[in-house]
Amino acid sequence: MKMTFAEKLLARKAGRPSAVAGEIVEIRPDVALTHDNTAAIYQTFKKIGVSRVFDPGMHAVTLDHAAPAPTTEHAQNHKEVRAFVQEQGIRDFFEVGRGICHQVLVEEGLSLPGEFMVGADSHTPHAGLMGCFAVGVGRTEMAAVWATGQIWIRVPESLRITVNGRLQPGVTAKDLALRVIGELGADGGDYMSVEWHGEGVLGLPLHERAVLPNMMAEMGCKNSYIPPDDTVFKYLEGRARRAYEPVHPDPGARYAVSHDVDAVSVEPMVAKPHTVDNVVPLSEVEGTKIDQAFLGTCTNGRSEDIAIAAEVVRGHRVAVRFIVIPASSEEYLKALRAGHVLALIEAGAIFESPGCGPCMGNHLGVPAPGEVTISSANRNFRGRMGTRESDIYLASPAVVAASAVAGRIVHPREILARAKGA
Amino acid sequence: MDTVIRGRVWKYGDNVNTDVIFPGKYTYTVRDRADMGQHALEDLDPSFAAEVRPGDVIVAGRNWGCGSSREQAVVCLKMKGVGAIVAKSVSRIYYRNCINEALPALTSADAAEALQRGDEVEIDLARGEIRSARGVFTFPPLPEAVLGIVEAGGLIEFTRRRLGLGG
Numbered sequence: 363m364k365m366t367f368a369e370k371l372l373a374r375k376a377g378r379p380s381a382v383a384g385e386i387v388e389i390r391p392d393v394a395l396t397h398d399n400t401a402a403i404y405q406t407f408k409k410i411g412v413s414r415v416f417d418p419g420m421h422a423v424t425l426d427h428a429a430p431a432p433t434t435e436h437a438q439n440h441k442e443v444r445a446f447v448q449e450q451g452i453r454d455f456f457e458v459g460r461g462i463c464h465q466v467l468v469e470e471g472l473s474l475p476g477e478f479m480v481g482a483d484s485h486t487p488h489a490g491l492m493g494c495f496a497v498g499v500g501r502t503e504m505a506a507v508w509a510t511g512q513i514w515i516r517v518p519e520s521l522r523i524t525v526n527g528r529l530q531p532g533v534t535a536k537d538l539a540l541r542v543i544g545e546l547g548a549d550g551g552d553y554m555s556v557e558w559h560g561e562g563v564l565g566l567p568l569h570e571r572a573v574l575p576n577m578m579a580e581m582g583c584k585n586s587y588i589p590p591d592d593t594v595f596k597y598l599e600g601r602a603r604r605a606y607e608p609v610h611p612d613p614g615a616r617y618a619v620s621h622d623v624d625a626v627s628v629e630p631m632v633a634k635p636h637t638v639d640n641v642v643p644l645s646e647v648e649g650t651k652i653d654q655a656f657l658g659t660c661t662n663g664r665s666e667d668i669a670i671a672a673e674v675v676r677g678h679r680v681a682v683r684f685i686v687i688p689a690s691s692e693e694y695l696k697a698l699r700a701g702h703v704l705a706l707i708e709a710g711a712i713f714e715s716p717g718c719g720p721c722m723g724n725h726l727g728v729p730a731p732g733e734v735t736i737s738s739a740n741r742n743f744r745g746r747m748g749t750r751e752s753d754i755y756l757a758s759p760a761v762v763a764a765s766a767v768a769g770r771i772v773h774p775r776e777i778l779a780r781a782k783g784a
Numbered sequence: 785m786d787t788v789i790r791g792r793v794w795k796y797g798d799n800v801n802t803d804v805i806f807p808g809k810y811t812y813t814v815r816d817r818a819d820m821g822q823h824a825l826e827d828l829d830p831s832f833a834a835e836v837r838p839g840d841v842i843v844a845g846r847n848w849g850c851g852s853s854r855e856q857a858v859v860c861l862k863m864k865g866v867g868a869i870v871a872k873s874v875s876r877i878y879y880r881n882c883i884n885e886a887l888p889a890l891t892s893a894d895a896a897e898a899l900q901r902g903d904e905v906e907i908d909l910a911r912g913e914i915r916s917a918r919g920v921f922t923f924p925p926l927p928e929a930v931l932g933i934v935e936a937g938g939l940i941e942f943t944r945r946r947l948g949l950g951g
């Protein structure tokens with residue numbers, strides 16, 4: 363029978379010849395991801411009554427959500443995570459400063475084609491960038507995975523998004539993701555495995571592709587997937603932790619929904635407060651006054667995003683606080699060596715250490731009540747950045763950087779056209 | 785837990801979110817599981833909490849339980865004795881929370897369409913059947929492992945038993 367990516371991968375992991383959407387299979391995850399929530403999960407784990415995790419080699423633990431610790435309580439939490447990691451002999455532990463879990467697991471060769479990852483984080487589908495089946499779960503669920511090394515999974519229906527043609531210069535994967543979320547709605551991918559196909563996706567470099575599965579969490583997806591190709595395999599040379607076997611869907615597989623996008627028609631998009639599917643073309647919100655710009659997160663905090671921002675601001679001064687947080691130490695170093703950090707700091711930007719930063723309101727640049735932020739992140743829910751009385755607009759790195767220079771939401775071409783030093 | 789559920793239908797529409805199933809304002813003030821039942825469907829159907837009987841079944845449209853992942857939105861129904869949820873679709877996190885809390889969440893578009901408020905239904909979890917005067921509807925039967933979670937009373941207890949730690 364013809365199978366989707368989800369059906370084929372889950373059948374393989376379950377040791378069956380086939381699987382059909384709606385069935386439930388039990389499998390052993392290749393990777394179990396937790397972060398600052400590791401200590402809380404450990405408390406639930408202890409209720410099960412075992413003292414040792416099933417397989418320390420399955421675990422990947424990062425400290426990223428509030429790191430470095432902003433308060434004594436956060437520091438205590440980190441301390442308990444370190445104690446757990448040491449007690450259980452977990453090798454893949456990534457300390458404060460290494461970066462955001464989803465980015466770090468890609469860099470560390472732990473997000474692999476044809477593998478199955480379970481993560482106690484809603485943006486776990488990010489790893490679908492590498493052709494990994496990656497799904498977010500709750501804390502109780504993760505505690506059980508730690509104890510048994512197994513998880514049951516309902517084989518999801520699949521949504522096939524085909525992006526025909528190429529994005530125009532200056533239009534990014536962020537704009538594409540926002541456009542699709544705006545078209546399909548916040549439940550447009552609910553429970554589904556969202557597959558991305560077409561030259562408009564496979565023609566993108568990895569850092570751009572990453573935005574797509576990352577943001578499918580905002581459509582309610584179970585996982586998201588980009589077919590791994592030579593771009594992925596080349597990236598993994600020298601990184602992959604183990605041999606992997608990619609999974610590709612069968613031609614003729616049955617999809618619950620198919621959605622086509624004409625890449626040429628995609629323009630810069632912005633998600634207005636307070637939902638991610640409240641999407642409009644950039645032109646509709648141009649001129650909106652902002653108090654702060656934030657470039658970072660697992661969605662858009664890579665060195666290429668920082669490079670775009672540097673190109674936009676070079677020769678200008680920012681008009682509002684412009685907070686830049688690289689997604690990982692590796693991305694930070696790449697941006698440093700290329701001179702992008704220097705260009706941004708010369709323009710007045712502020713750099714913070716790799717991590718999630720103010721994305722969910724923990725620290726390093728939360729807004730005051732009444733303030734407006736333009737952000738490269740993936741969520742703009744009311745209260746997301748700490749106070750329910752602030753507005754968050756989501757946009758691409760170029761729009762964020764240009765808006766930082768203008769003090770209002772602008773198209774990047776407006777800043778790029780300005781005389782330097784003006 | 786019995787693998788055959790008998791009760792009456794409470795019918796609702798599409799995209800019912802967890803805020804109306806269990807209001808967010810109680811998430812940090814109502815901490816006792818038994819108390820959560822008093823607020824079940826408070827902002828959706830004020831008659832529900834007082835009139836629901838053990839074994840009754842929620843029948844809903846698309847995307848039941850969307851929005852916040854709060855597990856209280858499952859616990860409050862369980863505390864009122866709801867036997868199962870039958871929907872065209874159940875939001876992903878809500879679905880798993882249901883299983884982990886031992887509240888069967890079943891997907892059957894035909895049953896969700898046909899069944900009406902007040903109908904008497906019998907759900908056979910092992911056979912994968914929903915029986916009513918309006919017909920017999922099927923759903924993919926839960927495999928033994930998942931049925932076992934429901935029978936054990938939730939994932940933590942199931943895991944304890946599975947590992948031979950009592951129960």
